[in-house]
Amino acid sequence: MKRLLSFIITVLVLTGVMAFTTPGLLDRVRLGLDLKGGFEILYHAEPMETGGTLTRASLQKTAESLEKRANALGTSEPEVTTEGTDRIRLKIAGVTDEAEVRKKMKEPAVLTFRSAAEGDATGVYSKIELVGSDFVENAAEVQRNNLNQPEISITVKDKKKFAEITERLLGKELAIYLDDQLLGNPPVVRAVLTDGKASISGNYTIDEARALADTINLGALPLKLTEKYSQSVGATLGKQSLDQTITAGLVGSLIILIFMMAMYRLPGVLASFALILHTWLLILVFVIADFTLTLPGIAAFILGIGMAVDANIITNERIREEMRSGKSILSSVKAGNKTSFRTVMDANVTTIIVAAVMFAFGTGAVKGFALILIVEIVLSIATNLYFAHWLLTVLVKAGTLKKPKQFGVKESDIRAL
Numbered sequence: 001m002k003r004l005l006s007f008i009i010t011v012l013v014l015t016g017v018m019a020f021t022t023p024g025l026l027d028r029v030r031l032g033l034d035l036k037g038g039f040e041i042l043y044h045a046e047p048m049e050t051g052g053t054l055t056r057a058s059l060q061k062t063a064e065s066l067e068k069r070a071n072a073l074g075t076s077e078p079e080v081t082t083e084g085t086d087r088i089r090l091k092i093a094g095v096t097d098e099a100e101v102r103k104k105m106k107e108p109a110v111l112t113f114r115s116a117a118e119g120d121a122t123g124v125y126s127k128i129e130l131v132g133s134d135f136v137e138n139a140a141e142v143q144r145n146n147l148n149q150p151e152i153s154i155t156v157k158d159k160k161k162f163a164e165i166t167e168r169l170l171g172k173e174l175a176i177y178l179d180d181q182l183l184g185n186p187p188v189v190r191a192v193l194t195d196g197k198a199s200i201s202g203n204y205t206i207d208e209a210r211a212l213a214d215t216i217n218l219g220a221l222p223l224k225l226t227e228k229y230s231q232s233v234g235a236t237l238g239k240q241s242l243d244q245t246i247t248a249g250l251v252g253s254l255i256i257l258i259f260m261m262a263m264y265r266l267p268g269v270l271a272s273f274a275l276i277l278h279t280w281l282l283i284l285v286f287v288i289a290d291f292t293l294t295l296p297g298i299a300a301f302i303l304g305i306g307m308a309v310d311a312n313i314i315t316n317e318r319i320r321e322e323m324r325s326g327k328s329i330l331s332s333v334k335a336g337n338k339t340s341f342r343t344v345m346d347a348n349v350t351t352i353i354v355a356a357v358m359f360a361f362g363t364g365a366v367k368g369f370a371l372i373l374i375v376e377i378v379l380s381i382a383t384n385l386y387f388a389h390w391l392l393t394v395l396v397k398a399g400t401l402k403k404p405k406q407f408g409v410k411e412s413d414i415r416a417l
Contacts, residue, residue: 003398032294038093140216150209151201159196271312274388304376
């Protein structure tokens with residue numbers, strides 16, 4: 001009685017939780033451009049100057065600059081990621097003017113040091129004194145002064161030019177801009193600097209000082225972006241793809257559930273419940289981990305469900321084979337679960353290894369496919385092996401499943417031991 005009660009409570013609680021939370025979870029799943037429409041560009045980055053070096057920091061800073069530019073264009077939720085050592089992928093939803101996006105994004109990040117020109121209002125700095133290429137590459141670094149406060153040391157290429165600027169702006173502000181964005185509070189020129197070296201200090205935290213040093217180093221080595229690949233998906237086409245995919249998924253899932261229940265009777269119902277739980281958990285992972293659902297991701301989703309169905313079919317067939325050999329219900333369930341577990345785990349582990357290789361060496365959609373497939377398999381092991389096995393064993397031990405026909409096995413097929 002206790003076993004049956006635990007079974008009923010478990011099923012009812014999980015059913016209630018899934019029914020109550022599923023609508024909200026579905027609304028919170030983040031869709032990729034191929035499902036909601038948008039624009040995607042893959043850039044190849046290289047130094048503007050011949051002989052320059054491309055660093056990981058400069059690539060990351062360029063990606064951050066692209067994201068800020070995309071936000072400035074009024075687009076929603078731009079997604080900018082670095083790939084490999086010299087590529088940046090930009091995804092923007094709701095693009096109306098692709099030509100403007102292309103033009104704005106390809107411009108290199110421009111670092112400038114500016115002073116206030118005659119006639120400028122307070123807080124406006126329009127006269128460009130130095131640009132990023134005036135600085136020695138990777139010369140900006142964070143140090144601590146005598147008061148143990150962080151400051152940024154910089155080195156310029158032209159000492160005479162720097163001396164003239166600092167002499168003319170002695171006691172005045174020299175603002176730092178990346179593109180047209182002012183970075184922090186403008187530092188004040190405290191002395192005439194003739195050796196080409198200077199220190200920038202202010203009310204910076206150590207993280208702010210490091211970010212500013214990285215920005216200056218990026219400006220000293222601006223990157224040229226070359227478009228290698230692009231795709232545009234209209235909002236209507238994206239919605240159509242999503243609607244058709246959902247319809248196909250629902251129809252396919254319904255056919256699978258009906259087949260499982262018709263073929264394996266009550267164990268098929270338990271397997272169907274485990275599949276529904278598996279799907280709900282995957283949606284929950286998408287929301288919690290903030291994964292982006294794309295068409296390749298849906299392909300991995302469907303493949304994972306297919307593997308989960310295979311796991312349930314293998315398990316139930318093993319159990320039925322044991323029953324046909326004349327074993328008792330409980331012995332058949334135990335033996336069937338044990339032999340099927342090894343078979344299914346071998347298949348899952350090999351698939352995880354392949355997916356891990358795809359994730360390690362793939363890019364873009366390949367990585368997304370591989371990651372979702374790995375998550376699918378892990379959830380399948382938890383739900384369609386351990387959980388489904390537990391549900392079936394509880395019912396058998398509770399005496400609810402006592403006859404072979406409840407497993408879809410005819411009495412005439414059972415052989416005497």
